[in-house]
Amino acid sequence: MRPVVRGPCPVDEGGTNVAFTHYSQARKALIQRLGEHCSYCEMHLDSSLAVEHVQPKQPPGATQPMPERALSWDNFLLACTNCNSTKGDTDVVLANYLWPDRDNTFMALVYSEGGKVSAANGPQQAQAINTIKLVGLHKTPDTAEASDRRWLNRREAWDMAQDSLHDLMCCDTPEMQRQIVRTVKSNGYWSIWMTVFKDRPDVLSELIVALPGTNTAATTIW
Numbered sequence: 001m002r003p004v005v006r007g008p009c010p011v012d013e014g015g016t017n018v019a020f021t022h023y024s025q026a027r028k029a030l031i032q033r034l035g036e037h038c039s040y041c042e043m044h045l046d047s048s049l050a051v052e053h054v055q056p057k058q059p060p061g062a063t064q065p066m067p068e069r070a071l072s073w074d075n076f077l078l079a080c081t082n083c084n085s086t087k088g089d090t091d092v093v094l095a096n097y098l099w100p101d102r103d104n105t106f107m108a109l110v111y112s113e114g115g116k117v118s119a120a121n122g123p124q125q126a127q128a129i130n131t132i133k134l135v136g137l138h139k140t141p142d143t144a145e146a147s148d149r150r151w152l153n154r155r156e157a158w159d160m161a162q163d164s165l166h167d168l169m170c171c172d173t174p175e176m177q178r179q180i181v182r183t184v185k186s187n188g189y190w191s192i193w194m195t196v197f198k199d200r201p202d203v204l205s206e207l208i209v210a211l212p213g214t215n216t217a218a219t220t221i222w
């Protein structure tokens with residue numbers, strides 16, 4: 001899961017934090033900061049990319065939305081329909097999960113053959129598993145709803161990245177590398193490409209800066 005930096009709340013011309021009256025008003029700024037990618041599954045989206053509340057704006061049992069959650073810049077990410085609906089209004093305790101804007105989700109989640117997602121061994125494994133289940137990244141063709149094609153999209157991305165790696169080995173040119181970066185920008189699944197190209201630090205260094213908002217500090221492990 002791509003670790004991201006949302007940055008401070010946008011300000012108006014006078015330098016004052018923008019006071020959102022509806023969370024949808026943050027969508028444009030979030031896309032500028034984070035790119036048009038789901039913060040959880042990393043799918044590239046445009047019109048259906050929704051403002052996601054990390055903590056639900058109206059948790060179960062609440063009679064009305066909580067303004068400090070509904071309109072808080074620090075509570076916003078971007079999510080696709082599947083991640084958003086799977087997570088639903090689960091009233092999360094932040095410390096029990098890993099979050100792309102707070103934690104090093106690049107190190108904590110592992111991508112493997114076919115685009116499968118799992119939790120890395122380590123002290124944060126339990127929280128990583130919770131995050132994977134929270135948004136449904138563990139779902140397979142057997143367990144996912146018919147409308148949930150994230151597993152298929154990840155598998156296709158994995159195959160595309162493998163093919164691109166093979167092509168690069170055959171024809172290692174700056175043009176080929178630029179094509180790889182363009183594909184990740186337009187198609188998403190940054191973590192899968194980072195995994196497949198793990199032995200090509202030259203490509204990784206380009207991928208790390210390819211998308212807006214990537215937490216580069218969390219990815220400098222080479």
Ligand SMILES: [Zn+2]
Pocket residue numbers: 038039040041042043079080081082083084
């Ligand atoms: Zn998603």
